[in-house]
Amino acid sequence: MLDLKFVRENQEAVAQAMKNRHASxxxxxFSxxxxxxxxAIxxxxxxxxxxxxxxxxxxxMMAAGEKDKAxxxxxxxxxxxxQLAAVSAKREAADSELHDILLRTPNMPADTTPxxxxxxxxxxxxxxGTPRDFEAEGIQMKPHWDLGADLHMLEPERAVKLAASRFVLLRGQAARLERAIINFMADTHTSRGYTEWWCPAMANANTLTGTGQLPKFEDDLFKTRExxxxxPTAEVQLTNIHSGEVLEASDLPLHYCAFTPCFREEAGSAGRDTRGLxxxxxxxxxxxxxYAKPEESYDELESMVNDAExxxxxxxxxxxxxxLCTGDIGFSAAKTYDLEVWLPSYGAYKEISSCSNCVDFQxxxxxxxxxxxxNFKGSRYVHTLNGSGLAVGRTMAAIMENYQQADGTIKVPEVLVPYMGGVEVIGDQA
Incomplete structure (x- = not known):
């Protein structure tokens, strides 16, 4: 959320930033x-x-006997x-509308955001890395959804029966590979100084407002009757762990990580993106x-990107x-790097991680x-950062496609073999 005083004093810069973002x-x-x-104040x-x-x-007046004047x-x-009640009502109405405008206004892009x-x-x-040349190797490359069907790893029809389209049912070694990837990622991040958390898969409106999903993006969320x-991401929970708190500078930066299931509407998707994972x-x-001090947050962003890499x-x-440029950057972010993994089925790189510095917006x-x-009196807002470390389904898709072999099996990356109980190749035993 942008600071009201900052917006008032920098209206031309704000207007230009919103134009660059294609934001209303x-x-x-506002003025x-x-x-x-x-x-009114x-x-x-x-x-x-x-x-x-x-x-x-x-x-x-009463003491002086001036009863009529009193x-x-x-x-x-x-x-x-x-009169005060009427004026206060006007101020509260203006306050409320200003607050709503600022809640729906995206962050200012950083100067280094293109x-x-x-x-x-x-x-x-x-x-x-260098993408494989399957043709040179004499291998007929298959997309992961076909590999998954051939090896009895993915069960899309049964997923539809159990839930609806665009849900995933993993079988056998695919289920184990999902678990292996999660454990490998969590272990790797904690070995590099991240504190692991286990979070609720549901959040209340205040929590989602804190990270910026509400009120603007409510239609992208799944809501319960309660x-x-x-x-949509563990960023929501991890960022709000310290909501309403004042942290000590000596404790910063804080590095947190968590595995969670994530839920998104993904409205409007079409084509190959709706197949597979x-x-x-x-x-x-x-x-x-x-969570970082303002003067350290951009160094922390570079470090976070390195952790995902x-x-x-x-x-x-x-x-x-x-x-990411101003027209593609997320609502809460000031600067974002995307990591895109090579997917042979697309013949292109596809997003697998997005690492952002939200500065003091969240x-x-x-x-x-x-x-x-x-260094200063009172308290100041921290800077918050978030990044995928990584999206597990897309990682599995990338492994399946990049590690497929001529006989139709999938080689397990070396670092995942211990997490797979020693399985080195996923074949028709999946």
Whole structure:
């Protein structure tokens, strides 16, 4: 959430940032409401001062025997109270609308976020690994959904029977591979200094408002009759663990991670994305979240990207890193790097991780501050960061496709063999 004073003092910059983001921004309405709010505050203060002075004079009038003047003063106090109620109602209405506008306004992009219209304007930062040339190897490459069917790993028809389309049912070694990937990712992140959490798969409205999913993106969420929502990512829970708290500077940065199931509507998806494991309503993910001092948060972002890259490198999966432009960056983010893994079935790189610095945007919504008495008085908002470490289903799809062999089996990446109970090849025993 943007700071009201910042928006007031930087309206041209805010308007340009929202234009770069292709976000709606009504500058005239904001100014109108802000002016009305400030005028109401000024009037409230004047009326309160008059009421206090008038109330104080009543006792003096009574002591002096000026009963008629005292009664007139009492009547004026009653009038002031009525006026105050009306003015306060105007201020509260302006406050409420301003708050709603700011809740629905995205974050300001960082100065280093490239300006662009959409994903086609995202510059590539670097690549790692070389995609296999299946044709040169004499292998007829199969997409993971066909491999999954051939090896009895994926059961899409039964998933539809049990739930609906765009859900996944994994069988045998596929189920074990899912579990292996999760455990490998969690173990790797905790070995690099992340504290692991086990979180609820549901969140309340306040929690989702804190990270920015509500109120703007309610239609993308699954809601229960009890008013809870299925979480779209563990970022929601990990970021809100310290909502309403004041942290100590000496404890920062905090590095958290968690595995959770994730639930998203994924409306409007079509084509290959609706087949297999790429874009589904329910998927598993290991998430990373950091709380950092403002002056350290961009270094922490680079470190987080390295942590996500480390997973892909250990798995031996080719990938590239891109920097998202203003037209493609997420609602709460100031700067984002996407990691895209090579998927042979697409002949292209597909997103598998998104690492973002949200600066104080989420902390302001969730009221997360820190104190540093040696450097400043009071408290200030922390910076929050989040990143996929990684999306498990997409990782499985990438492993299946990149590690497929000429005989139709799938080689298990070396780092996952211990997690697979020593299984090195997934074949027709799946």
């Amino acid at each position: 921004w009504d500058a005239s309405r 109108e409401l802000d002016e009305a709010r400030r005028a 000024t009037e409230e203060e004047a009326l309160q001062a008059e009421r206090n002075a008038t109330s104080k004079s009543i006792g003096q 009664e007139a003063a009492k009547e004026r106090v009653r009038e002031i109270n009525d 300006v662009g219209d959409d994903e086609n304007d995202n510059p590539e930062v670097r690549r790692w 008013g809870l929502y299925l979480i 790429i874009r589904v309503h329910q998927f598993d993910k290991v998430e990373m979240v950091k 480390n997973i892909l490198q250990l798995l031996g999966l080719p990938y590239r890193v891109i920097s 902390a302001r919504r969730a009221n997360i501050k820190y104190r540093d008495p040696e």
